[in-house]
Amino acid sequence: MRLSLLFASVVGAQQSILTNSETDAVQAPYVCEHPPYTPQIISTSPLIIYLHNFTTPSERAHLRLKTTGTWRRSAISSSPGSSSRSAVRTSTSTYIPHDAILSCIEARALAFQGHGIPRSHLEPLQLVRYLPGEHYAFHTDWFGNEAYASPAMGGNRITSFFAYLYVSPDMMGGGTNFPMIPATRDEKWCKILDCDEEYEKGVTFRAVEGNAVFWGNLREDGRGDERVIHAGLPVIKGEKIGMNVWTRQAPVGEAVRRPEGYPEV
Numbered sequence: 001m002r003l004s005l006l007f008a009s010v011v012g013a014q015q016s017i018l019t020n021s022e023t024d025a026v027q028a029p030y031v032c033e034h035p036p037y038t039p040q041i042i043s044t045s046p047l048i049i050y051l052h053n054f055t056t057p058s059e060r061a062h063l064r065l066k067t068t069g070t071w072r073r074s075a076i077s078s079s080p081g082s083s084s085r086s087a088v089r090t091s092t093s094t095y096i097p098h099d100a101i102l103s104c105i106e107a108r109a110l111a112f113q114g115h116g117i118p119r120s121h122l123e124p125l126q127l128v129r130y131l132p133g134e135h136y137a138f139h140t141d142w143f144g145n146e147a148y149a150s151p152a153m154g155g156n157r158i159t160s161f162f163a164y165l166y167v168s169p170d171m172m173g174g175g176t177n178f179p180m181i182p183a184t185r186d187e188k189w190c191k192i193l194d195c196d197e198e199y200e201k202g203v204t205f206r207a208v209e210g211n212a213v214f215w216g217n218l219r220e221d222g223r224g225d226e227r228v229i230h231a232g233l234p235v236i237k238g239e240k241i242g243m244n245v246w247t248r249q250a251p252v253g254e255a256v257r258r259p260e261g262y263p264e265v
């Protein structure tokens, strides 16, 4: 049946009789292919790496399609396993049911880290969307409160990726600012760093669709590294969608696997 539908879609004359869902069904089987992304070291201590083209246009289109209508006000952790709304984080967030495309992105994020971290250490991928005026104030992704980073929760967040999935052509603002990382003002960085940012404000990554920022959250002794404090600066105009990929020290616990707003699948 699939093959004959595929044939029908190839023979243009027949295509008009397919409904949208049928057209979906005839798409070629998905194969996980990693894009040839380019890493660029921003800082070695703390480790911060900028990744050019970390996601593909079709992955981003898929993620946007799947998240349509699912956005809810973002939360911050208020007690282990629960969360609350806060003026600190005014964006909306969503989680999408696990599928082959998410799995492919997860495999890429794990392979990048290079030391055989099992998939069980990954939190569900979280998408965040900012409209004008929305932001995420200064914070660290690692938890200072032991309770959030207990062995039952999966320990602390060793690393973070923040991937820019959609940036509307008119978007203004919305950079990711690391105030404790010394800025460089060399012209060649200005495509990915905001060279108009005041020097004292550290490094601000521009939100460039397809690219991602990766950083280490913990010091060698396992304690949180204050130097990776950062903020999602307010979007002034337009829209920005990003994705958090957080890797824990140990397999994530049930409370983390099923965060608030995670779809029933």
Ligand SMILES: O=C(O)CCC(=O)C(=O)O
Pocket: 128, 136, 141, 162, 174, 175, 176, 177, 230, 231, 232, 233, 242, 244
């Ligand atoms: O929006 C950004 O640029 C950063 C978001 C962020 O840091 C987070 O969601 O933890």
Ligand SMILES: [Fe+2]
Pocket: 139, 140, 141, 230
């Ligand atoms: Fe963050």
